[in-house]
Amino acid sequence: MASYEEWNEALLKYVISGMPRGSRIYLAIDDEAINFISGTLNTLPGNFLEVIQERCIRNNNVRLNHLSVEPIIFQEQHHQTPPYFGFLCFMVLAAYRMGDNVDQGVARGDYFYHFNSMLGLPVDQGRPSAMEGGAEKSLWENWNNWLRVNGYEPTASMRGERYFTYARSQPLLRQSDKDSLWNFFSNYQNKYPDFLDKDEIILKLRHDFNYLTKYLQELIEVDGKLGSQRYEALADAIFEVFGMWVASGKQSERTEAFRDTFSNPLLMGLYRTENFRSNESQFYLLPKQPKRSIQDIEITVTFKSENAALIVDRPGWFETLKWNIAIDEIEKGLELITNSSRVANKLILPKRDFWILLPDPEFRDSGIFASWEERPELGIPFLLLAKKELETDLKVLKNEGLLVWSKTPKEIGAWLEFSDLVVVSDAWTGVSIAQKNLLNQLRPRNSTTISLNGGLKDPNTNAWLVNHGPEITIFTFERDLELQIIRVGEDEVYESFTVNSNDKKQPKWDVPGRYLIRARSESDSDSGRERQVAIIDWDAITLSTPEKHGSIQMENQSIFGAWVKEG
Amino acid sequence: MDELWYRGYRTRGTPTAIADKVVKEIKKRNLGQYAPRICTEPTKTKRPDELYFFIAINSEVIGQPPSEIIELEKWLRLQHINIFPASECIFQEDFKKHWLQRFREIAYTRQLAEWMPQAIETSIDYNPFDLSEEPVPDEKARQSYNHLLYWLSAHGNGSWQGYRSACKELKLEKANEPRFLFRRLRSLGHSEYIDEGHWTIAPSCLVKIESEDQDHKYFIAGGQSPNLINSFRNQEVTAQSNLGAPDSVFISFKSNLEVQTLLPEISRQLNTQLMLLGNMSKKIADLLPNIQGWQQSFLREISIFPELYKILKWTGKDFSKWVKSPDEFGMYKLTHHNVDGIPVDYYYFFDPGQGKWFQGDWYGLRYLANRHLERIPIFIHAYPENYFYIPIGDRIPDIYERSLILASGELPTIHKDGIIYKNVSLSLAELIAAKLGARIDRRNDVT
Structure with missing residues (x-):
């Protein structure tokens, strides 16, 4: 038997691990997830409902007040696991079960039928009386804020005045959808070769729309469209099923053995720096962390007859591997073997025709570009490494006024490196180029960008240092946007400006705390675009571990700073 | 953006196909400034025989479409896309109220206003090893x-x-x-x-x-x-x-x-x-090789094409000797213009015996070059202050200097034409001087 707290911790790790900062986070907690987590906790799946009942039911009613927490204001609160998290996951599990039972005689909209039955409450009572007035709302809002504080984008939202829609906004693929997708890939395996990436799979599924189940059709129709809020999350979820299907040797049935996402290979991105003597581009491999990794795992990778351990760098990413990668290796793609038989037994650099390399989101001025994210943001310069034959397509996009660049691209073998590309339009409909995937990936996700540049950031807390906060630049199509900087917790407008696209603002950032930057136009129906900025004092920084190999080698000893180490 | 108004059209077909067709034509005619967006029904319609969509119009006078839009409408009519009654001049609220409760907006001509390129400084420091000034x-x-x-x-x-x-x-x-x-x-x-x-x-x-x-x-x-x-x-x-x-x-x-x-x-x-x-100062000093060993272990061979550079040789005083093709041991300044036309200087050491170029600490290269020019530096050790004086023109390679600085934890100070390191014992001073082939004078003070 595991405790509520143990479930809470494990569920949070399951949801957050491997997710880079900036990701939109969904609580995709379905029965498969519960099965998986119960395995790592050495308990049975049913234990989850037992601990929820034990913690949240009193006198045949729901009790939530002991799960509530104060609003997150201070930076040090950001690592704590929210006590209500397990309950929110339970709410989403009910939403998943509701989806799976649609065709089994239960009304589609009857969320509380499932909610009550899972808690052992009378199924037909509707919303439990202790939750009248939306007692769960403050928990969801706190969770959304917890995500923002930790650098993620929240996704839970309410439709109308129906509080349970927070939970309904979270599920992506249900178990039955995963089974159905698996069967579909098996039946049409000639159309789905191994090397497809997630955007290509979505494109193909949209093409094969009529062969999918009704629910999948709806998902693909609404969320599988570029620009949709849930596109990335859905594409990731579908790609995960595809990856497992490929890893299974393309088995026709999705049996229990293939529901373990850990057998998936890990993907690697490209990391690019420039030699400051020769100005040559240097490429390295940037491994992604495995998702849903509840336990810490040590992985060692072998390449060019040498071993290297994967070291965590930041959420979602390991540190770059030490080997310099040549352009022909990038062209062919790479498959590196690890020491692990179960978790991430391979690291894969996919074979691609182009790589979008974005400035380091945590340190834009570092001069480092890597495939941190999949799409560029409006107005933010990025690099594109593309095969020469894509130049024609890129020129079409330039002529359409979607992209701009000014520097002559650098030739690297049969590839071109465009070093100052910028997306300047979000109007990509109706443009036709040969490489559809290029079009999909260059298309920006948002039509307003709040860009935070410069300043000095503490990498350990993801906060800026006092008096060295970021400069804010807005890229937008709107005019006269209202830009507000609000101190979180005090709801006090710290500074306020009217801005237009390309305007730069440098607030003083002279008081440590947490700030919300909000850009809103008069025509915005919702809250507009938001970013959070945390400011900390110099006293709050912690020391990082230095590189292990940054030393001057002598015969049997090496000098590292003031230290002489053996070997 | 000024206030937009709309004109509504009715036709048959799927929203995606119609939108693509209209968008392409608007782009072809370059009408983006007059018709910056269209709104259609969501991709599926319950009425396959009846599809509504709306073109946003940007004109000087609301209700009066520019002549270019009138021309476009002629083409639309040929495609069986017709303006429908009471939709000649409407606003978004109108069509939301009467025709489309849910709709999809396609903005196909929007560009960032007054977007200005921000240079990506991929290499703002061309040569961090250049410590010449x-x-x-x-x-x-x-x-x-x-x-x-x-x-x-x-x-x-x-x-x-x-x-x-x-x-x-x-x-x-x-x-x-x-x-x-x-x-x-x-x-x-x-x-x-x-x-x-x-x-x-x-x-x-x-x-x-x-x-x-x-x-x-x-x-x-x-x-x-x-x-x-x-x-x-x-x-x-x-x-x-x-x-x-x-x-x-x-x-x-x-x-x-x-x-x-x-x-x-x-x-x-x-x-x-x-x-x-x-005492890391002594430990590092013991570990370090002599200057020939430094040349062998601390310089890094590099591959360059000398014909691409203007080359000047270190004379012991400055880089004033122009050479076409280096054939002597020594330190050289190589200058070329980068892609932006900015002159960039590189400082390398050339070994004619091996025919190879090497890179290393700037002061170290100069020290090594001076040694090849038969120049023997004179260092001064002052006791009891334990000051160690090195002439500024004979500044030593960085790793030897580190050994001296770690003796006190403080940087040296500049005094007249020399550099003074603190808390350097005579034995440490002699050790460093011997390894670097320098002479040492023992005095009571460095003035």
Whole structure:
């Protein structure tokens, strides 16, 4: 038997691990997830409902007040696991079960039928009386804020005045959808070769729309469209099923053995720096962390007859591997073997025709570009490494006024490196180029960008240092946007400006705390675009571990700073 | 954007197909400024025989479409797309109320207004090894130097350009100051280069300062933070901003036992490994090779095409001897113009025996070149102050200089035409001078 707290911790790790900062986070907690987590906790799946009942039911009613927490204001609160998290996951599990039972005689909209039955409450009572007035709302809002504080984008939202829609906004693929997708890939395996990436799979599924189940059709129709809020999350979820299907040797049935996402290979991105003597581009491999990794795992990778351990760098990413990668290796793609038989037994650099390399989101001025994210943001310069034959397509996009660049691209073998590309339009409909995937990936996700540049950031807390906060630049199509900087917790407008696209603002950032930057136009129906900025004092920084190999080698000893180490 | 108004059309077909068709035609006619967006029903319609969509119009007078739109409508009619009654001039609220409760907006001509390119500075520092012109450090920037060290310590490692950006943010970027500053940080045992694009902070440690008083005095080298410094009670801080570096932090203990007890405790509190080191100055000096060995082990061979550069040889005084093709041992300045037309200087060492070029510490290359020009430097050791004087024109390779600086934990000061290192024992001075092939004068003072 595991405790509520143990479930809470494990569920949070399951949801957050491997997710880079900036990701939109969904609580995709379905029965498969519960099965998986119960395995790592050495308990049975049913234990989850037992601990929820034990913690949240009193006198045949729901009790939530002991799960509530104060609003997150201070930076040090950001690592704590929210006590209500397990309950929110339970709410989403009910939403998943509701989806799976649609065709089994239960009304589609009857969320509380499932909610009550899972808690052992009378199924037909509707919303439990202790939750009248939306007692769960403050928990969801706190969770959304917890995500923002930790650098993620929240996704839970309410439709109308129906509080349970927070939970309904979270599920992506249900178990039955995963089974159905698996069967579909098996039946049409000639159309789905191994090397497809997630955007290509979505494109193909949209093409094969009529062969999918009704629910999948709806998902693909609404969320599988570029620009949709849930596109990335859905594409990731579908790609995960595809990856497992490929890893299974393309088995026709999705049996229990293939529901373990850990057998998936890990993907690697490209990391690019420039030699400051020769100005040559240097490429390295940037491994992604495995998702849903509840336990810490040590992985060692072998390449060019040498071993290297994967070291965590930041959420979602390991540190770059030490080997310099040549352009022909990038062209062919790479498959590196690890020491692990179960978790991430391979690291894969996919074979691609182009790589979008974005400035380091945590340190834009570092001069480092890597495939941190999949799409560029409006107005933010990025690099594109593309095969020469894509130049024609890129020129079409330039002529359409979607992209701009000014520097002559650098030739690297049969590839071109465009070093100052910028997306300047979000109007990509109706443009036709040969490489559809290029079009999909260059298309920006948002039509307003709040860009935070410069300043000095503490990498350990993801906060800026006092008096060295970021400069804010807005890229937008709107005019006269209202830009507000609000101190979180005090709801006090710290500074306020009217801005237009390309305007730069440098607030003083002279008081440590947490700030919300909000850009809103008069025509915005919702809250507009938001970013959070945390400011900390110099006293709050912690020391990082230095590189292990940054030393001057002598015969049997090496000098590292003031230290002489053996070997 | 001015207020947009709409004209509504009715046709048959799927929203996607119709939208694509109309968008393409508007693009073809280049009408983006008059018709910046269209609104259609969501992709599926319950009425396959009846599809509504709306074109947003941007005109001087609301309700009067520009002639270009009138022309477009002629083409639309040929496609069986017709304007429908009461939709000649409507607003979004109208069609939301009457025709489309849910709709999809396609904006196909929007571009960022007044977008200006921001140059990506992929390589703002062409040659960090160029230490030919040292700027005067900014004495007032004491806090900035300290903050830079804390920032480096918090990051652990990073790119050269990131380091330069931090210098810029802290206003330490005057001329080529960041390069010299990094050399000073290395000499103090705070940081290292990893390769030709990255740096790392060095491990945090307490380094013993030798003295005749047999006291227990140390200085902090490597990564540090305000919390680490404040963990020690008996600390003494010496500002070094006049020399272009962070403060030197000295810690005094009453006994060896106190050091041995306190260090693990602080390491645990700060969750970092704080090392206790002895006299590293002597240890490093013992380890270092002679100048020929330095040439063999510390220089890095590089591959260059000399014909692409203008080449000047070091004469012992300056780079005034132009050579077409180098054929002598020595240090050379190679200049070329980069893609932006900016002249960039590189300083390399040429070995005609091997026919190879080498890169290394700028002062080290100059020292080596002078030795090949048969110049024998004279260093001065002053006792009892234990000052060690090196003529400024004979500044020694960085790793030897590190050995001298770690003897005191403080940067050397400039005095007349020389550099004075503190707390350098005669034996250390003799050892360094012997390894570098220099003569040593023993005096009572360096003046």
